[in-house]
Amino acid sequence: MQNPAFETPATHFADLPGGASHGPLRIEYRWLNDAAGDAPLAVFLHEGLGSVAMWRDWPQTLCERLGMRGLVYSRPGYGLSTPREHHVKWPVDFMTREARDVLPALLDALRVDLHQRRRMWVIGHSDGGSIALLYAALFPHALAGTIAIAPHVFVEDLSVQSIAQTKVLYETTDLRGKLARYHADVDSAFYGWNDIWLNPAFRQWSITQQLASIATPLLAVQGHDDNYGTMEQIDTIAEHVPHAQLARLDACGHSPHRDAPDRLNDVIAAFVSRHR
Numbered sequence: 001m002q003n004p005a006f007e008t009p010a011t012h013f014a015d016l017p018g019g020a021s022h023g024p025l026r027i028e029y030r031w032l033n034d035a036a037g038d039a040p041l042a043v044f045l046h047e048g049l050g051s052v053a054m055w056r057d058w059p060q061t062l063c064e065r066l067g068m069r070g071l072v073y074s075r076p077g078y079g080l081s082t083p084r085e086h087h088v089k090w091p092v093d094f095m096t097r098e099a100r101d102v103l104p105a106l107l108d109a110l111r112v113d114l115h116q117r118r119r120m121w122v123i124g125h126s127d128g129g130s131i132a133l134l135y136a137a138l139f140p141h142a143l144a145g146t147i148a149i150a151p152h153v154f155v156e157d158l159s160v161q162s163i164a165q166t167k168v169l170y171e172t173t174d175l176r177g178k179l180a181r182y183h184a185d186v187d188s189a190f191y192g193w194n195d196i197w198l199n200p201a202f203r204q205w206s207i208t209q210q211l212a213s214i215a216t217p218l219l220a221v222q223g224h225d226d227n228y229g230t231m232e233q234i235d236t237i238a239e240h241v242p243h244a245q246l247a248r249l250d251a252c253g254h255s256p257h258r259d260a261p262d263r264l265n266d267v268i269a270a271f272v273s274r275h276r
Helices: 058-066 092-107 113-117 129-139 156-171 175-179 187-198 201-204 208-212 233-241 261-275
Strands: 012-016 024-034 039-046 068-075 120-125 145-149 218-223 246-248
Touching: 012 058, 012 092, 024 058, 024 092, 039 058, 039 092, 039 129, 058 120, 068 129, 068 208, 092 129, 120 129, 129 145, 129 218, 145 246, 145 261, 156 175, 156 187, 175 187, 218 233, 218 261, 233 246, 246 261
Parallel strands: 039 068, 039 120, 120 145, 145 218, 218 246
Antiparallel strands: 012 024, 024 068
8 A cells, every 4th residue: 555645746646557567557657847838758767766756856957957848757666656566576677678668658648649759858867777778779769869877788796786785774774764755665666676686687687789779869977986887888878879979977976966966957958959
């Protein structure tokens, strides 16, 4: 049962039918600047422990800067969306399923038609950045461009080591209580993410071969002080997507929208303006 204390007047829910890779889902979402009429749409895809609420006000600030409408939502297992059943483990291809099945189903449920999708910008952070890249590769004619912030395209030792350390913190410090502010079932959210990333089978996960299908504008952003990934992630993107633009941010960790929001917004605004 979801906790109504998490709900705000801006929170809505979409019911998605079951598909080949998932059962029926209830997805938490919010519109930003919905009164902007026919403005292009920015869709925000959160990190591995994120949710609608965990974005805070950054998506709103960016949408205002870009003159766009926005859509933020919590993926299954996070926020107020359908929680992961505790005995269920995410499969190795869980990010592909999010890009191929869940996001298109949500857009269908919200009546975002093909005309709107062709003008749509997909903006993802961390796991959400990987999902954004996969969506761009799978649906090259159903978006205007992609912004991938600290994305993963293959598994690095650094990522696994940091995620293992995060598990220790979750089980021994107040991290669990802090994350519980953003998820109705915090253990569902945490262990769904943590278990798959620490699964030995996941060490072989890679989406590098799919990247070549990306045809629309692509910006990949990485912080120099990211403890979950190195510059090799975005360098690999550039090798497979020659038209990709890269942004490397100094004094910035894994979350540029929190560590360096002004610099990130400047980079994104310049990129979108160039390709709009």
